[in-house]
Amino acid sequence: MVTLGSQAVVSQFFDLTSYLKERQKLVEEALDQSLPIIRPEKIYESMRYSLLAGGKRLRPILCLTTCELMGGTIEMAMPTACALEMIHTMSLIHDDLPAMDNDDYRRGKLTNHKVYGEDIAILAGDGLLAYAFEYVATQTRNVAPQKIIEVIARLGRTVGAAGLVGGQVLDLESEGRQDITTDTLTFIHTHKTGALLETSVVSGAILAGASDEDVQRLSRYAQNIGLAFQIVDDILDITATQEELGKTPRKDLQAQKVTYPSIWGIEASREQAQALVDEAIAQLAVYEEKAEPLRAIANYIVTRKH
């Protein structure tokens, strides 16, 4: 495994950079087509502004990847892949609001409310969230209806108080407090970041008709990379520049947030992230070389620079 420049990761067996680039292009095209602008134009423009603002598209790509791994097609998973990015975007728009994290920049651009105002930003988030469910329900083809319902149920649980929303609430409550335990921190991250990554991985498999055993194995893979992803995020908040991150760095320090590196230190946090990635990759043994994309993505999570 060699790291080239800021993002390129080349394995002996698998070219992740090309893989991600190709999938990212497919996802960008699908997202662009998913949301035409009609009356009232302003809300669609606001939704598109954030939805098409770039980003790694890691969640949709994971969904497509596991669907193919389990014998399904990209077409079967694409509406859900788009929905995952709509949900992720909605959570970013709402988290950035003045009443929450009060962020001015995201992915190197002004945040939604800085461009469109708070009212429209709140509504753009609501619109994207609702559209995610509509999109899965109306656009998914060649999948058994029961599987579509299962994916919708998981998406709902992932966004709600049992997922993203619950994680954000505990995150807000924890701000400025120095007595946060590792347990609470892990609750925040498994809900705020982990849940959506897990649903991304698992929903692709469900759409392909994967067995319960496969779904559980991929869940464990996802839980491990989800936590590793957050630890690396916390580390990058300390070590990366604004240019690398595309958003304001050192927000956690300024907000006096307890993070993994603030509890364990940077070096031990890096080791912990690596251990989680190793554990994630161990789940994939049974899939042999077919799981190479998932292995490479897991490795990418700990080596990424933004």
Next chain:
Amino acid sequence: MVTLGSQAVVSQFFDLTSYLKERQKLVEEALDQSLPIIRPEKIYESMRYSLLAGGKRLRPILCLTTCELMGGTIEMAMPTACALEMIHTMSLIHDDLPAMDNDDYRRGKLTNHKVYGEDIAILAGDGLLAYAFEYVATQTRNVAPQKIIEVIARLGRTVGAAGLVGGQVLDLESEGRQDITTDTLTFIHTHKTGALLETSVVSGAILAGASDEDVQRLSRYAQNIGLAFQIVDDILDITATQEELGKTPRKDLQAQKVTYPSIWGIEASREQAQALVDEAIAQLAVYEEKAEPLRAIANYIVTRKH
């Protein structure tokens, strides 16, 4: 048809007051059970505060009523009925925010953000919206999966930019402007109020397996009562007291909003509302006495005092 006191409506054939009371009780119980409090408690308390704050429960009741009219059962429709109220509640919480309509009171109680803060209120709305879809997907029994997906698709469309969100955007843009046309006003209301009432009526029928013809007939019923409902709302904003409304009256006047009564005058608005209700009731002829609850509800909409 006789109006007794502020709400009681008794027809020769049908006691709407008892009917609404009995259904309201069923809905209240189902809503109460739908959302237990777990960690993090604050968000569940905030969601329950608004979800269980009373209200007429007109949307869930319409859903139950049309499901029964089309040969289905209350049990088949109850999860969707609850979801409709979760969505309605979410739209009220977000519309009341300082960045939007900035309301302090709703249903006679402090608005969500006045009690829990803006951040939690935004998240409570998000949580309720996500939970609505999860709830329909996980709790609906004895309904063909394809019908459940159809209802989820309609719910999504109803909340999103093509429904509530789009209506609210145009409403915000129209505030303080005196050049609003009747067309724009009707766009606002068919999206902001009409869409959810229509989905309430239609989703119950879809769950019961109604034919396309029945669904279309009930759609027209719903579109007419939806617009009548909004016209009466606008009239009540002018004529009702705070006590009757449970929220601040004369908000429209203060905000210099163009409304139906501001364009047509109160008397002509009342006549228009009555004409729409008559048209709604005309759609129901084919169902004979079985549609008596829907007729009584349509009449109630124009005679209600809050």
